[in-house]
Amino acid sequence: MHRRESDELPRFARETELPAFRLRRRYAYYFIGFIFVCWVLYPSRKAPPQTGDVLKINWSNYAYSLYTTDSTALCHAVMLLDALARFGSKADRVLFYPEHWDTTVESMRDRDSQLLGVARDRYKAKLHPVKPLQVAGRTTKGDWVWDETVTKFMAFSLGYYDRVIALESDITLLDSLDELFLLPQTPIAMPRAYWTDSKPWPLATMLMVIRPSMDEFEAFKSRLEGGGDSMLVKAHRFDMEILNERYEDSALVLPHRPYALRTAEFRRHDHSDYLGDANETWDPDKVYKEAKLIKFSDWPLPPPWFMLPQEGVAEMQPDCGGSHEGTCAERRIWNGLYDDFRHRRKDVCRLLSMPAPDWDAIKPKRHRENATVEVAAPQDDGAAAPSVSLVGT
Numbered sequence: 303m304h305r306r307e308s309d310e311l312p313r314f315a316r317e318t319e320l321p322a323f324r325l326r327r328r329y330a331y332y333f334i335g336f337i338f339v340c341w342v343l344y345p346s347r348k349a350p351p352q353t354g355d356v357l358k359i360n361w362s363n364y365a366y367s368l369y370t371t372d373s374t375a376l377c378h379a380v381m382l383l384d385a386l387a388r389f390g391s392k393a394d395r396v397l398f399y400p401e402h403w404d405t406t407v408e409s410m411r412d413r414d415s416q417l418l419g420v421a422r423d424r425y426k427a428k429l430h431p432v433k434p435l436q437v438a439g440r441t442t443k444g445d446w447v448w449d450e451t452v453t454k455f456m457a458f459s460l461g462y463y464d465r466v467i468a469l470e471s472d473i474t475l476l477d478s479l480d481e482l483f484l485l486p487q488t489p490i491a492m493p494r495a496y497w498t499d500s501k502p503w504p505l506a507t508m509l510m511v512i513r514p515s516m517d518e519f520e521a522f523k524s525r526l527e528g529g530g531d532s533m534l535v536k537a538h539r540f541d542m543e544i545l546n547e548r549y550e551d552s553a554l555v556l557p558h559r560p561y562a563l564r565t566a567e568f569r570r571h572d573h574s575d576y577l578g579d580a581n582e583t584w585d586p587d588k589v590y591k592e593a594k595l596i597k598f599s600d601w602p603l604p605p606p607w608f609m610l611p612q613e614g615v616a617e618m619q620p621d622c623g624g625s626h627e628g629t630c631a632e633r634r635i636w637n638g639l640y641d642d643f644r645h646r647r648k649d650v651c652r653l654l655s656m657p658a659p660d661w662d663a664i665k666p667k668r669h670r671e672n673a674t675v676e677v678a679a680p681q682d683d684g685a686a687a688p689s690v691s692l693v694g695t
């Protein structure tokens with residue numbers, strides 16, 4: 303007791319005499335305490351980067367899978383290779399092409415061989431010559447129709463990759479999709495065709511993140527050999543049919559925003575399905591900026607490798623709230639997407655656009671054929687399906 307008092311008294315006296323000194327000393331203690339706390343915490347701050355290092359990604363286990371069955375699609379596949387390279391994608395790139403093609407450039411006009419060479423040498427694509435997959439359908443009149451776009455199923459055969467992203471070629475990529483390789487383990491991940499009327503929306507085939515499997519591949523191949531509904535085959539929709547048959551209840555669903563935007567979205571007035579929130583205000587610039595993949599889909603306008611017929615554009619382009627004069631963000635973006643595709647076709651493939659088809663010949667006779675053609679499965683209004691009328695666009 304006595305000792306404590308005697309200890310405290312002089313200090314108390316000094317503190318009253320020298321407040322400035324007391325303050326400075328107190329701050330010095332605080333400062334030393336702070337340094338000590340920092341020193342204690344420092345190692346634990348360094349810990350997270352160490353665990354991050356464990357997540358080293360071996361990109362050679364992942365690949366993008368593209369395919370072509372004709373010269374037109376070859377150019378578009380090469381354009382996608384170009385986009386992936388521009389966006390700095392780190393995964394491998396695989397291109398399936400018909401085995402009867404060759405990579406020997408015989409003349410300046412041998413564009414297919416030249417483009418295969420560009421794919422292999424400039425874009426480091428691994429070329430896989432294959433016999434294209436086919437599905438046949440017999441129409442009620444007894445004619446046969448064929449579709450080779452089912453060659454996209456070749457992606458399932460790439461067993462030496464852990465994961466493969468299979469893409470269609472009538473799309474514009476606005477960013478790399480590399481992050482999708484790191485999704486939780488699942489046989490397949492796909493976006494939904496948010497523009498279809500049937501609910502739940504079917505899975506859309508423009509983008510598939512798959513775990514390759516020879517068993518699945520063989521199962522799909524025998525399904526294709528069995529043939530398909532002629533309407534679906536003709537509309538290049540049989541792939542969508544059998545993928546939904548197989549995975550509609552089990553696929554991991556990718557958000558269609560931003561992975562599956564369609565050009566037609568910029569022509570619509572109701573955007574709640576795309577936005578996924580009825581209360582969100584539609585902002586075309588924001589939607590365009592955040593989108594990663596845009597599919598050309600403006601039936602009955604021709605696909606983007608054709609010049610667009612002037613009258614068709616005037617009738618079909620985004621209506622800017624009813625004004626056919628002037629412009630607006632939707633119209634600028636929509637026209638810009640077609641222009642960009644044409645320019646890249648010229649720059650990457652040295653190919654000019656095909657001449658515009660006659661609009662009167664391709665536009666729907668709205669007043670005579672008001673009823674839309676119903677197909678057994680929900681369908682995409684892909685530009686490749688000019689014979690089928692569409693619901694909801």
Ligand SMILES: *[C@@H]1O[C@H](CO)[C@@H](O)[C@H](O)[C@H]1NC(C)=O
Binds near residue numbers: 361362363
């Ligand atoms: C990446 O994976 C490939 C194929 O599985 C393997 O050959 C290669 O050694 C791996 N690289 C590294 C750095 O682990």
Ligand SMILES: *[C@@H]1O[C@H](CO)[C@@H](O)[C@H](O)[C@H]1NC(C)=O
Binds near residue numbers: 579580581
């Ligand atoms: C949207 O707005 C309405 C009316 O303001 C409100 O009742 C509703 O809860 C909102 N919905 C969402 C998902 O925010």
Ligand SMILES: *[C@@H]1O[C@H](CO)[C@@H](O)[C@H](O)[C@H]1NC(C)=O
Binds near residue numbers: 669670
């Ligand atoms: C065609 O459909 C539109 C919209 O559903 C309707 O307004 C129009 O009257 C129909 N025309 C004919 C000829 O049925």
